Amino acid sequence: MFLRRSVTLAMSLKNYSSEAKNLVAVAVNNQTGVATVTLQRPPVNSLNLELLNELSSALTELEEKKARGIILKSSSDSVFSAGLDIHEFSNTEEGRLKKFWTALQDVWIKLYGHSAPTVACINGHAPAGGCLLALSCEYRVMLKQKTIGLNETKLGIVAPLWFIASMENVIGRRLTELSLTTGKMYTTEEALKIGLIDEIAEDTNDAVSKSENFLKLFQNISPFARSQTKKFIRGNTVQSLVKTREADLKAFIDDITSEKVQKGLKVYMESLKKGK
Ligand SMILES: CCCCCC/C=C\CC(=O)SCCNC(=O)CCNC(=O)[C@H](O)C(C)(C)COP(=O)(O)OP(=O)(O)OC[C@H]1O[C@@H](n2cnc3c(N)ncnc32)[C@H](O)[C@@H]1OP(=O)(O)O
Numbered sequence: 490m491f492l493r494r495s496v497t498l499a500m501s502l503k504n505y506s507s508e509a510k511n512l513v514a515v516a517v518n519n520q521t522g523v524a525t526v527t528l529q530r531p532p533v534n535s536l537n538l539e540l541l542n543e544l545s546s547a548l549t550e551l552e553e554k555k556a557r558g559i560i561l562k563s564s565s566d567s568v569f570s571a572g573l574d575i576h577e578f579s580n581t582e583e584g585r586l587k588k589f590w591t592a593l594q595d596v597w598i599k600l601y602g603h604s605a606p607t608v609a610c611i612n613g614h615a616p617a618g619g620c621l622l623a624l625s626c627e628y629r630v631m632l633k634q635k636t637i638g639l640n641e642t643k644l645g646i647v648a649p650l651w652f653i654a655s656m657e658n659v660i661g662r663r664l665t666e667l668s669l670t671t672g673k674m675y676t677t678e679e680a681l682k683i684g685l686i687d688e689i690a691e692d693t694n695d696a697v698s699k700s701e702n703f704l705k706l707f708q709n710i711s712p713f714a715r716s717q718t719k720k721f722i723r724g725n726t727v728q729s730l731v732k733t734r735e736a737d738l739k740a741f742i743d744d745i746t747s748e749k750v751q752k753g754l755k756v757y758m759e760s761l762k763k764g765k
Pocket residue numbers: 532533535567568570571572573574575576614616617618619640641644646647648649740741744745750761762765
């Protein structure tokens with residue numbers, strides 16, 4: 490019975506990435522019903538509007554098809570995601586900035602509150618928005634010798650409340666305050682020490698296998714009981730954004746378009762290029 494449903498799920502999702510623009514690939518394991526969602530926007534998987542829209546659609550589809558688990562990973566072994574595409578912040582195309590932030594809100598709401606158990610297979614660096622994606626999952630496996638953190642203050646920008654809540658719910662208020670105010674990027678080993686990640690992996694294969702092992706914990710647990718429990722635990726955090734989406738959007742547009750922030754971002758991008 491379950492196997493038949495899983496096969497249907499795999500078949501209906503198999504061509505997902507080719508139907509879309511190939512920035513996100515979805516592969517479903519026929520036996521387990523677990524979906525691997527791969528971000529594939531070289532060179533650094535920075536999150537632009539198109540990638541966010543694809544990810545959002547994939548999450549909706551996996552919700553509708555009742556996936557038994559989601560593993561979120563990168564197609565590169567170097568960068569999980571460099572966070573939001575900084576070029577979006579200076580995009581002057583009318584309405585795009587609004588669409589961009591709305592798409593990010595959508596992705597976070599869907600991923601943070603997904604009915605399926607979720608694992609971030611962090612097979613590369615995960616600054617800012619990359620860290621947010623990882624924090625939205627229930628479990629984090631990270632490759633050694635990488636970095637992760639919410640470094641927004643280093644760019645002269647302020648992480649919204651839902652970014653902060655995502656970290657606070659994992660490592661607690663005190664460490665979140667220290668991490669965010671200093672824009673701290675943690676090494677894999679440091680991240681494990683403070684509970685920002687759950688396991689370290691040697692390479693991507695090892696990380697995927699550890700992610701699958703976490704999902705096996707739910708094999709004999711009622712999906713209904715599990716997802717309702719997750720909803721009780723995460724519901725308030727999700728609702729706090731759902732109820733304030735418009736105000737959050739306005740705050741983003743006002744802040745990001747300010748001269749001061751634009752100047753700071755320009756300097757940051759130049760320093761990135763110089764760092765090569
Ligand atoms: C005020 C309103 C509130 C807004 C709240 C917004 C909240 C979240 C903000 C974000 O997510 S902003 C993004 C923050 N991200 C970063 O700070 C990461 C910056 N990148 C890096 O540290 C490194 O690139 C890396 C991820 C560690 C990878 O290093 P690597 O050496 O492998 O690659 P690079 O040579 O540095 O980069 C390659 C290429 O990609 C460009 N790039 C890197 N990151 C971004 C990005 N986030 N957006 C757009 N482009 C990015 C980088 O400039 C290089 O481009 P080229 O020089 O090759 O053209």
